[in-house]
Amino acid sequence: MRLIIREDPTSASTYIANYIIDRIKSFNPTNKHPFVLGLPTGSSPVGIYKVLVERYKAGEISFENVVTFNMDEYIGIPREHPESYHTFMYKHFFSHVNVHPSNTHILNGNAPNLEAECVQYEAAIKAAGGIDLFLGGIGPDGHIAFNEPGSSLASRTRVKTLAYDTIIANSRFFDNDISKVPKMALTVGVQTVLEAREVVIIITGAHKSLALKKCIEEGVNHMWTLSSLQLHPHPMIVVDEDATLELQVKTVKYFKSIEAVSASQGFEQILPSKVRTGPRPIDNRIMIPTEEVKKQPTIQSPQPVTSTLLAAPATEYPVRSITPDLIPDRMGSRIAAY
Protein backbone atom coordinates (compact mmCIF):
# COMPACT_ATOMS: atom_id res chain seq x y z
CA MET A 1 0.00 0.00 0.00
CA ARG A 2 1.31 3.42 -0.89
CA LEU A 3 -0.15 6.48 0.82
CA ILE A 4 0.81 9.75 -0.86
CA ILE A 5 0.04 12.88 1.17
CA ARG A 6 -0.24 16.25 -0.52
CA GLU A 7 -0.98 19.68 0.90
CA ASP A 8 -4.40 20.24 -0.68
CA PRO A 9 -6.92 18.68 -3.09
CA THR A 10 -5.40 20.46 -6.09
CA SER A 11 -1.93 19.01 -5.58
CA ALA A 12 -3.37 15.55 -4.79
CA SER A 13 -5.37 15.70 -8.04
CA THR A 14 -2.37 16.87 -10.04
CA TYR A 15 -0.26 14.04 -8.63
CA ILE A 16 -2.84 11.45 -9.74
CA ALA A 17 -3.38 12.99 -13.18
CA ASN A 18 0.37 12.99 -13.81
CA TYR A 19 0.60 9.43 -12.54
CA ILE A 20 -2.15 8.24 -14.92
CA ILE A 21 -0.49 10.03 -17.84
CA ASP A 22 2.83 8.35 -16.99
CA ARG A 23 1.14 4.98 -16.87
CA ILE A 24 -0.62 5.42 -20.21
CA LYS A 25 2.56 6.64 -21.88
CA SER A 26 4.75 3.85 -20.57
CA PHE A 27 2.10 1.31 -21.59
CA ASN A 28 2.30 2.69 -25.13
CA PRO A 29 -1.26 1.63 -26.02
CA THR A 30 -2.27 0.69 -29.55
CA ASN A 31 -5.57 -0.01 -31.21
CA LYS A 32 -5.11 -3.72 -30.58
CA HIS A 33 -3.70 -3.31 -27.09
CA PRO A 34 -5.46 -0.35 -25.53
CA PHE A 35 -4.93 0.87 -21.99
CA VAL A 36 -8.01 -0.03 -19.94
CA LEU A 37 -8.88 2.64 -17.39
CA GLY A 38 -11.53 2.37 -14.67
CA LEU A 39 -13.10 5.72 -13.79
CA PRO A 40 -15.14 7.26 -10.96
CA THR A 41 -17.52 10.16 -10.58
CA GLY A 42 -18.15 12.44 -7.58
CA SER A 43 -16.62 15.77 -6.67
CA SER A 44 -13.20 14.34 -5.72
CA PRO A 45 -12.08 13.32 -9.23
CA VAL A 46 -13.17 16.58 -10.90
CA GLY A 47 -9.72 18.14 -10.36
CA ILE A 48 -8.06 15.04 -11.85
CA TYR A 49 -10.19 15.23 -15.01
CA LYS A 50 -9.40 18.94 -15.26
CA VAL A 51 -5.65 18.27 -15.36
CA LEU A 52 -6.07 15.34 -17.77
CA VAL A 53 -8.04 17.59 -20.13
CA GLU A 54 -5.47 20.39 -19.86
CA ARG A 55 -2.60 18.01 -20.61
CA TYR A 56 -4.56 16.56 -23.56
CA LYS A 57 -5.19 20.05 -24.94
CA ALA A 58 -1.49 20.83 -24.53
CA GLY A 59 -0.77 17.79 -26.74
CA GLU A 60 0.93 15.88 -23.94
CA ILE A 61 -1.34 12.83 -23.82
CA SER A 62 -3.73 11.05 -26.17
CA PHE A 63 -6.74 8.94 -25.20
CA GLU A 64 -7.04 7.54 -28.74
CA ASN A 65 -6.19 4.03 -27.54
CA VAL A 66 -7.71 4.17 -24.08
CA VAL A 67 -10.78 2.13 -23.16
CA THR A 68 -12.77 3.23 -20.12
CA PHE A 69 -15.14 1.52 -17.69
CA ASN A 70 -17.00 3.61 -15.16
CA MET A 71 -17.59 2.35 -11.65
CA ASP A 72 -21.28 2.95 -11.25
CA GLU A 73 -24.51 4.64 -12.32
CA TYR A 74 -27.80 5.47 -10.67
CA ILE A 75 -30.86 3.40 -11.45
CA GLY A 76 -33.97 5.10 -12.71
CA ILE A 77 -32.85 8.55 -13.81
CA PRO A 78 -32.51 9.22 -17.55
CA ARG A 79 -28.97 9.26 -18.86
CA GLU A 80 -29.54 12.89 -19.91
CA HIS A 81 -30.34 13.85 -16.32
CA PRO A 82 -27.88 16.56 -15.18
CA GLU A 83 -26.78 14.37 -12.24
CA SER A 84 -26.50 11.06 -14.07
CA TYR A 85 -22.99 9.67 -14.19
CA HIS A 86 -23.29 9.58 -18.00
CA THR A 87 -23.76 13.36 -17.97
CA PHE A 88 -20.97 13.81 -15.43
CA MET A 89 -18.45 11.89 -17.55
CA TYR A 90 -19.43 13.69 -20.73
CA LYS A 91 -19.27 17.08 -19.04
CA HIS A 92 -15.98 16.65 -17.17
CA PHE A 93 -13.98 14.37 -19.43
CA PHE A 94 -15.28 12.59 -22.51
CA SER A 95 -16.39 15.68 -24.44
CA HIS A 96 -12.96 17.32 -24.02
CA VAL A 97 -10.58 14.55 -25.07
CA ASN A 98 -10.10 12.22 -28.02
CA VAL A 99 -11.46 9.07 -26.38
CA HIS A 100 -13.66 7.14 -28.84
CA PRO A 101 -17.27 7.03 -27.64
CA SER A 102 -17.34 3.33 -28.56
CA ASN A 103 -14.42 2.77 -26.16
CA THR A 104 -16.30 4.23 -23.18
CA HIS A 105 -18.46 2.02 -20.98
CA ILE A 106 -20.94 3.14 -18.34
CA LEU A 107 -23.51 0.88 -16.74
CA ASN A 108 -27.03 1.48 -18.04
CA GLY A 109 -29.26 2.16 -15.03
CA ASN A 110 -32.31 2.00 -17.30
CA ALA A 111 -31.58 -1.39 -18.83
CA PRO A 112 -34.69 -3.58 -19.10
CA ASN A 113 -32.87 -6.38 -17.31
CA LEU A 114 -30.51 -4.88 -14.76
CA GLU A 115 -29.02 -8.22 -13.72
CA ALA A 116 -28.20 -9.04 -17.35
CA GLU A 117 -26.67 -5.57 -17.71
CA CYS A 118 -24.32 -6.35 -14.78
CA VAL A 119 -23.33 -9.72 -16.22
CA GLN A 120 -22.60 -8.11 -19.59
CA TYR A 121 -20.51 -5.41 -17.94
CA GLU A 122 -18.27 -7.96 -16.23
CA ALA A 123 -18.02 -9.83 -19.55
CA ALA A 124 -17.04 -6.62 -21.36
CA ILE A 125 -14.30 -5.90 -18.80
CA LYS A 126 -12.99 -9.42 -19.25
CA ALA A 127 -13.16 -9.15 -23.04
CA ALA A 128 -11.16 -5.92 -22.88
CA GLY A 129 -8.37 -7.80 -21.10
CA GLY A 130 -9.17 -6.58 -17.60
CA ILE A 131 -8.65 -3.14 -16.12
CA ASP A 132 -5.09 -1.83 -16.07
CA LEU A 133 -5.69 0.99 -13.63
CA PHE A 134 -8.86 1.59 -11.63
CA LEU A 135 -9.18 5.15 -10.36
CA GLY A 136 -11.66 5.60 -7.52
CA GLY A 137 -12.93 7.84 -4.78
CA ILE A 138 -14.67 6.92 -1.53
CA GLY A 139 -17.75 7.95 0.38
CA PRO A 140 -17.40 9.23 3.97
CA ASP A 141 -18.40 5.72 5.12
CA GLY A 142 -15.41 4.23 3.28
CA HIS A 143 -17.41 2.82 0.37
CA ILE A 144 -15.70 2.30 -2.95
CA ALA A 145 -17.87 2.70 -6.06
CA PHE A 146 -21.30 2.02 -4.49
CA ASN A 147 -20.08 -0.89 -2.37
CA GLU A 148 -21.77 0.27 0.78
CA PRO A 149 -20.86 -0.96 4.29
CA GLY A 150 -21.55 -4.66 4.56
CA SER A 151 -20.95 -5.35 0.88
CA SER A 152 -19.31 -8.65 0.23
CA LEU A 153 -15.62 -8.32 -0.45
CA ALA A 154 -16.20 -10.97 -3.13
CA SER A 155 -18.92 -8.89 -4.82
CA ARG A 156 -19.12 -8.27 -8.53
CA THR A 157 -21.09 -5.85 -10.67
CA ARG A 158 -24.64 -5.80 -9.38
CA VAL A 159 -27.72 -3.85 -8.32
CA LYS A 160 -27.16 -2.08 -4.99
CA THR A 161 -29.42 -0.30 -2.55
CA LEU A 162 -27.80 2.89 -1.34
CA ALA A 163 -27.08 3.47 2.34
CA TYR A 164 -29.05 6.28 3.96
CA ASP A 165 -25.76 8.12 4.67
CA THR A 166 -24.90 8.02 0.97
CA ILE A 167 -28.34 9.28 0.00
CA ILE A 168 -27.88 12.20 2.38
CA ALA A 169 -24.33 12.85 1.14
CA ASN A 170 -25.46 12.82 -2.51
CA SER A 171 -28.52 15.00 -1.89
CA ARG A 172 -26.25 18.03 -2.39
CA PHE A 173 -26.40 17.23 -6.10
CA PHE A 174 -30.23 17.00 -6.01
CA ASP A 175 -31.25 20.39 -4.54
CA ASN A 176 -30.58 18.99 -1.02
CA ASP A 177 -33.83 17.09 -1.38
CA ILE A 178 -33.34 13.44 -0.43
CA SER A 179 -36.62 12.49 -2.09
CA LYS A 180 -34.99 13.33 -5.44
CA VAL A 181 -31.89 11.17 -4.85
CA PRO A 182 -32.04 7.76 -6.54
CA LYS A 183 -32.08 5.00 -3.91
CA MET A 184 -30.57 2.28 -6.08
CA ALA A 185 -27.56 2.03 -8.32
CA LEU A 186 -25.57 -0.34 -10.47
CA THR A 187 -22.00 -0.71 -9.30
CA VAL A 188 -18.91 -2.74 -9.97
CA GLY A 189 -18.15 -5.03 -7.05
CA VAL A 190 -15.27 -4.97 -4.60
CA GLN A 191 -13.82 -8.00 -6.35
CA THR A 192 -14.15 -6.25 -9.73
CA VAL A 193 -11.99 -3.42 -8.39
CA LEU A 194 -9.50 -5.78 -6.76
CA GLU A 195 -8.96 -7.54 -10.07
CA ALA A 196 -7.63 -4.38 -11.70
CA ARG A 197 -3.87 -4.56 -12.12
CA GLU A 198 -3.50 -1.31 -10.23
CA VAL A 199 -5.89 0.72 -8.04
CA VAL A 200 -5.49 4.45 -7.34
CA ILE A 201 -7.82 6.22 -4.90
CA ILE A 202 -8.26 9.92 -4.17
CA ILE A 203 -9.46 10.96 -0.71
CA THR A 204 -9.73 14.60 0.29
CA GLY A 205 -11.35 16.46 3.16
CA ALA A 206 -11.70 16.06 6.92
CA HIS A 207 -15.11 14.38 6.48
CA LYS A 208 -13.33 11.34 5.02
CA SER A 209 -10.54 11.15 7.60
CA LEU A 210 -12.25 8.50 9.76
CA ALA A 211 -12.73 6.31 6.67
CA LEU A 212 -9.06 6.70 5.77
CA LYS A 213 -8.07 5.71 9.31
CA LYS A 214 -10.28 2.61 9.21
CA CYS A 215 -8.92 1.61 5.84
CA ILE A 216 -5.24 2.20 6.55
CA GLU A 217 -4.71 1.56 10.26
CA GLU A 218 -7.24 -1.18 10.92
CA GLY A 219 -7.96 -4.58 9.42
CA VAL A 220 -9.83 -5.63 6.30
CA ASN A 221 -13.50 -5.16 7.11
CA HIS A 222 -16.63 -5.28 4.97
CA MET A 223 -18.03 -2.28 6.90
CA TRP A 224 -15.30 -0.11 5.31
CA THR A 225 -15.04 -1.60 1.86
CA LEU A 226 -12.01 0.45 0.84
CA SER A 227 -10.03 -1.55 3.43
CA SER A 228 -10.17 -4.46 0.96
CA LEU A 229 -7.34 -2.69 -0.87
CA GLN A 230 -5.00 -4.12 1.76
CA LEU A 231 -5.34 -7.36 -0.20
CA HIS A 232 -4.37 -5.80 -3.53
CA PRO A 233 -0.79 -6.04 -4.77
CA HIS A 234 -0.61 -2.47 -6.16
CA PRO A 235 -2.88 -0.01 -4.36
CA MET A 236 -2.10 3.67 -3.99
CA ILE A 237 -4.15 6.17 -1.99
CA VAL A 238 -3.51 9.86 -2.61
CA VAL A 239 -4.87 12.24 0.03
CA ASP A 240 -4.74 15.84 1.14
CA GLU A 241 -3.61 16.88 4.63
CA ASP A 242 -7.22 17.26 5.85
CA ALA A 243 -7.97 13.61 5.11
CA THR A 244 -5.16 12.55 7.47
CA LEU A 245 -6.68 14.27 10.53
CA GLU A 246 -7.75 11.00 12.20
CA LEU A 247 -4.53 9.14 11.41
CA GLN A 248 -1.89 8.65 14.05
CA VAL A 249 1.01 11.06 13.73
CA LYS A 250 3.36 8.10 13.38
CA THR A 251 1.31 6.72 10.44
CA VAL A 252 1.56 10.04 8.61
CA LYS A 253 5.27 10.31 9.35
CA TYR A 254 5.86 6.74 8.25
CA PHE A 255 4.23 7.14 4.82
CA LYS A 256 5.85 10.54 4.26
CA SER A 257 9.26 9.08 5.06
CA ILE A 258 8.67 6.09 2.80
CA GLU A 259 7.83 8.40 -0.08
CA ALA A 260 10.85 10.61 0.58
CA VAL A 261 13.27 7.70 0.86
CA SER A 262 11.93 5.85 -2.19
CA ALA A 263 12.01 9.07 -4.25
CA SER A 264 15.61 9.65 -3.21
CA GLN A 265 16.41 6.14 -4.42
CA GLY A 266 14.52 6.59 -7.70
CA PHE A 267 11.92 3.92 -6.82
CA GLU A 268 8.91 6.20 -6.59
CA GLN A 269 7.01 4.98 -9.66
CA ILE A 270 8.24 1.43 -9.84
CA LEU A 271 5.87 -1.42 -10.49
CA PRO A 272 6.58 -4.95 -11.60
CA SER A 273 7.73 -4.64 -15.17
CA LYS A 274 4.75 -6.30 -16.87
CA VAL A 275 2.29 -4.11 -15.01
CA ARG A 276 4.30 -1.08 -15.95
CA THR A 277 5.05 -1.73 -19.58
CA GLY A 278 1.75 -3.14 -20.66
CA PRO A 279 0.42 -4.74 -23.64
CA ARG A 280 -0.21 -8.34 -23.03
CA PRO A 281 -0.11 -10.62 -26.07
CA ILE A 282 -3.84 -10.95 -26.54
CA ASP A 283 -5.41 -10.21 -29.90
CA ASN A 284 -8.86 -8.74 -30.31
CA ARG A 285 -9.09 -7.63 -26.71
CA ILE A 286 -12.19 -5.61 -27.39
CA MET A 287 -15.01 -8.02 -28.03
CA ILE A 288 -18.73 -7.49 -27.99
CA PRO A 289 -20.37 -9.86 -25.48
CA THR A 290 -21.86 -12.85 -27.32
CA GLU A 291 -25.60 -13.34 -27.74
CA GLU A 292 -25.37 -16.11 -25.20
CA VAL A 293 -23.81 -13.80 -22.58
CA LYS A 294 -26.47 -11.18 -23.27
CA LYS A 295 -29.27 -13.68 -22.60
CA GLN A 296 -27.96 -14.80 -19.23
CA PRO A 297 -30.72 -13.75 -16.85
CA THR A 298 -29.01 -13.64 -13.49
CA ILE A 299 -25.77 -12.55 -11.95
CA GLN A 300 -23.24 -15.33 -11.97
CA SER A 301 -22.52 -16.62 -8.54
CA PRO A 302 -19.26 -15.30 -7.11
CA GLN A 303 -16.22 -17.44 -7.71
CA PRO A 304 -14.18 -18.67 -4.77
CA VAL A 305 -12.00 -15.77 -3.86
CA THR A 306 -9.29 -16.98 -1.56
CA SER A 307 -6.84 -17.48 -4.37
CA THR A 308 -7.62 -14.19 -6.11
CA LEU A 309 -7.99 -12.00 -3.04
CA LEU A 310 -4.66 -13.04 -1.68
CA ALA A 311 -1.92 -11.71 -3.89
CA ALA A 312 -0.43 -14.34 -6.13
CA PRO A 313 3.17 -15.17 -5.42
CA ALA A 314 5.40 -12.59 -7.05
CA THR A 315 6.62 -13.63 -10.46
CA GLU A 316 7.72 -10.17 -11.47
CA TYR A 317 10.02 -7.96 -9.50
CA PRO A 318 10.62 -4.24 -9.51
CA VAL A 319 13.34 -3.13 -11.84
CA ARG A 320 16.01 -1.68 -9.62
CA SER A 321 19.56 -0.59 -10.14
CA ILE A 322 21.83 -3.55 -9.69
CA THR A 323 24.47 -3.56 -7.01
CA PRO A 324 27.71 -4.48 -8.79
CA ASP A 325 28.86 -8.01 -8.04
CA LEU A 326 31.81 -8.33 -5.72
CA ILE A 327 34.87 -9.28 -7.70
CA PRO A 328 37.06 -11.53 -5.60
CA ASP A 329 40.69 -10.60 -5.72
CA ARG A 330 43.91 -11.69 -4.11
CA MET A 331 44.99 -9.72 -1.08
CA GLY A 332 48.37 -9.42 -2.65
CA SER A 333 46.97 -7.42 -5.57
CA ARG A 334 45.98 -4.61 -3.19
CA ILE A 335 49.52 -3.98 -2.13
CA ALA A 336 51.16 -1.39 -4.31
CA ALA A 337 54.07 -2.81 -6.19
CA TYR A 338 57.41 -1.54 -5.07
Ligand SMILES: N[C@@H]1[C@@H](O)[C@H](O)[C@@H](COP(=O)(O)O)O[C@@H]1O
Ligand atom coordinates in the same frame (compact mmCIF):
# COMPACT_ATOMS: atom_id res chain seq x y z
N1 LIG B 1 -20.60 6.19 -6.08
C1 LIG B 1 -19.88 7.39 -5.83
C2 LIG B 1 -18.48 7.02 -5.39
O1 LIG B 1 -17.82 6.36 -6.45
C3 LIG B 1 -17.74 8.26 -4.98
O2 LIG B 1 -16.43 7.90 -4.59
C4 LIG B 1 -18.48 8.93 -3.85
C5 LIG B 1 -17.77 10.13 -3.28
O3 LIG B 1 -18.09 11.29 -3.93
P1 LIG B 1 -17.40 12.67 -3.61
O4 LIG B 1 -16.08 12.61 -4.28
O5 LIG B 1 -18.31 13.68 -4.21
O6 LIG B 1 -17.27 12.78 -2.14
O7 LIG B 1 -19.74 9.31 -4.35
C6 LIG B 1 -20.57 8.25 -4.80
O8 LIG B 1 -20.98 7.50 -3.71
